[in-house]
């Protein structure tokens with residue numbers, strides 16, 4: 245299975261390149277890619293292996309990721325935004341010098357996203373964890389914090405951080421009430437989540453079938 249590394253292969257030490265996880269985008273500066281593996285990368289890979297594992301915990305996590313991303317996608321679709329799904333990736337964040345593990349994502353055109361108002365971006369951003377709360381009863385902080393931080397740092401409509409927090413809270417409460425009452429929309433999310441799961445985690449089944 246191909247790796248989706250976003251660096252030329254020759255930047256990797258051979259020992260490292262042979263042990264990359266399949267179907268993971270590795271995106272970080274060259275000097276982090278030496279042997280022995282940086283502890284942050286090894287930890288991120290451990291989290292991805294747990295997510296992909298044929299265990300109860302693994303399948304629960306895959307379900308949560310699928311529901312979360314499907315809800316983001318449908319919220320974007322409502323605004324007429326075209327999207328595509330992406331799978332797991334490991335990024336290096338230069339500002340904090342930390343490694344970020346992404347379990348799944350919805351990609352959209354950056355310029356289209358920049359054109360959204362604060363309310364529209366809030367509706368898209370809260371959709372993921374709101375759906376998790378409605379379907380699974382909870383949304384752990386690590387699933388909503390990245391969306392929250394991205395939204396607050398967007399500087400949308402020239403609003404200050406404290407004002408954006410209010411916009412976020414309002415969008416969250418409104419969507420929570422609406423989704424709880426809207427059974428057809430819940431069904432749409434369930435169907436979309438199944439599509440996400442097949443597209444992003446489907447290779448797990450093919451791996452298992454081949455063993």
Ligand SMILES: [Zn+2]
Nearest residue numbers: 312316372391
């Ligand atoms: Zn999200």
